[in-house]
Amino acid sequence: MGLLVLSAAIPGCGLQPIYGDRTGDAVLTRLAAIEISPMRGLLGVEMYNHLRDSLSPSGQPVSPTYQLQLEFQTYRVALITDSDSQVRRFNLVVATTYNLFEIESGSLLDSGSSRVVTSYNVIKTNNFGTSIAEQEAQLRGIRQASRQIVWTLTVFFKQLLSDTTQNYENRGTTS
Numbered sequence: 001m002g003l004l005v006l007s008a009a010i011p012g013c014g015l016q017p018i019y020g021d022r023t024g025d026a027v028l029t030r031l032a033a034i035e036i037s038p039m040r041g042l043l044g045v046e047m048y049n050h051l052r053d054s055l056s057p058s059g060q061p062v063s064p065t066y067q068l069q070l071e072f073q074t075y076r077v078a079l080i081t082d083s084d085s086q087v088r089r090f091n092l093v094v095a096t097t098y099n100l101f102e103i104e105s106g107s108l109l110d111s112g113s114s115r116v117v118t119s120y121n122v123i124k125t126n127n128f129g130t131s132i133a134e135q136e137a138q139l140r141g142i143r144q145a146s147r148q149i150v151w152t153l154t155v156f157f158k159q160l161l162s163d164t165t166q167n168y169e170n171r172g173t174t175s
Contacts (some may be wrong), residue, residue, distance in 0.1 A: 030157040031150075032056035035064035035103070039072075043142050047072065047096075050146040055153075067103050068153075072096040072145065074138055079119060091119045092134065094141035098149055100156070110156045114148040116141045 034055050039048050047070065052060065073095050080089035096114040101107065118141045120133040 026161050027154060027157045030065070031153060032058070033061050033065040034100070034153070035061060035067045037067060037069045039070060043072070043074065043138055046139060047142045047146055050143055051150065054146060054150045064103060066109070067101045068098060069101070070096060070098045070149070074141065076134075088122050089119060090122065090134070091117050092137040092141055093117050094138070094145045096145045096149065100153065110153070112149075112152050114145045116144040116148065118144070
């Protein structure tokens, strides 16, 4: 009985599916029209590839409409220390900022930031193992930051298209 009441109340809560309505295809089309500016370094390449695969699985757009510019930095923060004052665990932070431009007009459409925290352990007896753990934490952070940016852009385009549709529909009505 409670499930029936809950399922009846959910449609009125204002939540809407991203891909489940008529604007879903338009959102995917807009995401696929984003050109990503190249980034430096191994982590930059990882972020670029993850974003490219998420935004447009078929590859770089032939004639992009939008350009996504990103900057990110990683840093670590000591989290747990032993009784001998040696750090045994680090938080690794990936801080990202992005700007989405319309290529034709050069206008800034959206900007935002992402902050992801991952962690890794320091292995007392194995520097190589610690180095690998840090690299894996960096890659996890880059992938999570990429997912956050894709989600934010998806919501941006969904709202943009929803506002455009509502404005168009409202123009046809008279009071």
